[in-house]
Amino acid sequence: MFFLKKKPAHTITILPHPTLCPEGEVVAAQTGKSIAEILLDNDIEISHSCQLQCACTTCHVHLMEGEAYVSKLHAEEDRMLNTLPDRRRWSRLACQAIYQGGGNVVVEICN
């Protein structure tokens, strides 16, 4: 007897990170959860010093693909990102980027 593993409709791809996921990882996207929550649910221990409250920048990620499938940047997140010397146009705080469904996302963990 064998079980077929159900292929997720959409995925979050995490690019290789030297300590958190050296090989990179592909996990199921979960609509309504933040990118940080999805990573943590999958044992990828992204930093989150303020406990996902948009009050630090330790969960900084680069959203490499799939911008259309996550919530828009909001003013407080924008203000926090402006404190980063390495902010890029595609920078997001993983705790504030909520996956909204519709496609695949690719992220790079910055810290």
Ligand code: FES
């Ligand atoms: S965990 Fe602090 S801003 Fe995301």
